[in-house]
Amino acid sequence: MTGIQVDPRDRRPIYEQLIANIRDLVLRGTLGPDEQMPSVRALAAELAINPNTIQKAYAELERQGVIYSSPGRGSFVCPDPTAMRRAEQAKRLAALWEDLREAHRFGFSRAEVEEILDEIWRDEHDPN
Amino acid sequence: MIQINGITKTFGDIRSLDKISVTVGDGSIFGLIGSNGSGKSTLLRILCGIFAPDEGTVTFDGQPVWENPALKGEIIYLSDEQYFLPASTLYEMRGLYAAFYPRFDESLYCRLCDLFGLDDRRRLSTFSKGMKKQAAVILALASCPKYLLCDETFDGLDPVMRQLFKRLLVDAVAERGMTAVVASHNLSEIEDICDHIALLHRSELVFARELDDLRGEIHTVQAVFDGEFDPTTLRYPIVRCARRGSMVTMVVRGEHDAIEASVRAAGAQFCELIPLTLEEIFISEMEERGYDYTSLI
Numbered sequence: 001m002t003g004i005q006v007d008p009r010d011r012r013p014i015y016e017q018l019i020a021n022i023r024d025l026v027l028r029g030t031l032g033p034d035e036q037m038p039s040v041r042a043l044a045a046e047l048a049i050n051p052n053t054i055q056k057a058y059a060e061l062e063r064q065g066v067i068y069s070s071p072g073r074g075s076f077v078c079p080d081p082t083a084m085r086r087a088e089q090a091k092r093l094a095a096l097w098e099d100l101r102e103a104h105r106f107g108f109s110r111a112e113v114e115e116i117l118d119e120i121w122r123d124e125h126d127p128n
Numbered sequence: 129m130i131q132i133n134g135i136t137k138t139f140g141d142i143r144s145l146d147k148i149s150v151t152v153g154d155g156s157i158f159g160l161i162g163s164n165g166s167g168k169s170t171l172l173r174i175l176c177g178i179f180a181p182d183e184g185t186v187t188f189d190g191q192p193v194w195e196n197p198a199l200k201g202e203i204i205y206l207s208d209e210q211y212f213l214p215a216s217t218l219y220e221m222r223g224l225y226a227a228f229y230p231r232f233d234e235s236l237y238c239r240l241c242d243l244f245g246l247d248d249r250r251r252l253s254t255f256s257k258g259m260k261k262q263a264a265v266i267l268a269l270a271s272c273p274k275y276l277l278c279d280e281t282f283d284g285l286d287p288v289m290r291q292l293f294k295r296l297l298v299d300a301v302a303e304r305g306m307t308a309v310v311a312s313h314n315l316s317e318i319e320d321i322c323d324h325i326a327l328l329h330r331s332e333l334v335f336a337r338e339l340d341d342l343r344g345e346i347h348t349v350q351a352v353f354d355g356e357f358d359p360t361t362l363r364y365p366i367v368r369c370a371r372r373g374s375m376v377t378m379v380v381r382g383e384h385d386a387i388e389a390s391v392r393a394a395g396a397q398f399c400e401l402i403p404l405t406l407e408e409i410f411i412s413e414m415e416e417r418g419y420d421y422t423s424l425i
Contacts, residue, residue, distance in 0.1 A: 008320065011403050013340045041302035048294040050157050051302035052323040056340075 018057035037075040134184035144170040146331040159318045160311040162328030168311040176205035204273040210264040218248035229271035237270035319406040351396040
């Protein structure tokens with residue numbers, strides 16, 4: 001098992017789901033730097049989806065720099081996901097600003113927002 | 129590569145196929161969908177050389193299929209109704225297939241019998257409908273065809289066997305570069321595995337497209353408008369539109385981002401786009417051609 005999944009109830013095309021899922025696994029470090037990706041054939045059989053779809057998703061991930069391929073050896077996770085992670089963080093940060101401004105506009109108090117922050121950071125230190 | 133060029137086929141005064149032209153690339157899993165009686169099975173029978181078209185040509189890698197035994201050794205037609213020799217067992221049928229299909233793989237045959245859990249020394253006439261289907265699938269896959277033509281193969285298989293068949297199918301495509309044409313009404317089943325889809329309706333080809341492209345250009349839009357919303361201001365074709373209070377639900381043709389921008393420009397407070405499933409695309413396409421159940425009841 002690779003941890004790579006597609007959800008048949010998800011409305012997005014399978015190849016978009018694959019790209020998002022693999023990006024996520026790389027960002028979280030579940031797929032580590034230079035780790036070998038499952039072959040197209042193995043993943044097709046595991047997920048029972050079209051090998052051409054997987055090939056297409058791998059090609060797009062390679063274009064995005066998430067994975068690289070080595071002729072005759074297969075595909076591997078990029079050696080250094082730092083830049084990728086930084087870009088993702090910048091994107092999330094911009095979204096956070098946007099949402100907080102919206103929350104502010106809709107009359108949320110600073111205390112209410114702080115309560116959320118406290119809860120999230122508490123969960124991080126004590127998952128129970 | 130399968131090239132279908134301007135195929136027309138009539139039976140008496142019934143026109144079953146009308147000038148169909150489609151190309152199926154190597155290693156593709158090609159879904160063939162359509163309304164009842166639209167000509168799917170006729171097309172498959174022409175592809176495997178059982179029927180000759182009245183007009184047009186079918187070639188596999190440039191070779192015509194009609195009366196071409198060498199090419200037919202590369203093609204398996206998994207018909208909706210299985211044919212087995214009278215009083216035969218699966219083991220005896222294996223001998224027949226091995227005689228006609230040069231790449232028949234004995235060890236794969238044994239592995240498949242184990243996977244499906246079929247006793248190949250039992251008479252096929254004692255098998256249930258689903259088990260007969262499994263037997264036909266085993267013979268087809270063990271023949272290692274370059275081209276596999278499936279007519280409603282998911283029909284009659286239980287969910288576990290359907291999943292097994294799908295895995296074996298994608299494995300043959302990934303391992304050997306097999307090409308499959310899969311005709312089915314079970315759209316959610318073929319949505320997972322097909323890369324291209326052709327839709328037939330009333331003997332004509334409505335479209336043959338890459339599935340991801342197809343799904344990327346028609347969306348269900350849910351939007352909230354405070355004031356009035358005039359659908360004609362939207363620059364994209366609306367297939368269907370319903371309004372309940374301030375919530376408008378519509379099916380719109382166009383790309384995701386472009387539609388969203390256009391709906392927001394029309395004054396939407398909230399706007400969400402969801403891609404259609406293959407089943408919803410099928411129903412929308414049929415509705416636009418006046419084929420829908422609401423006109424029937």
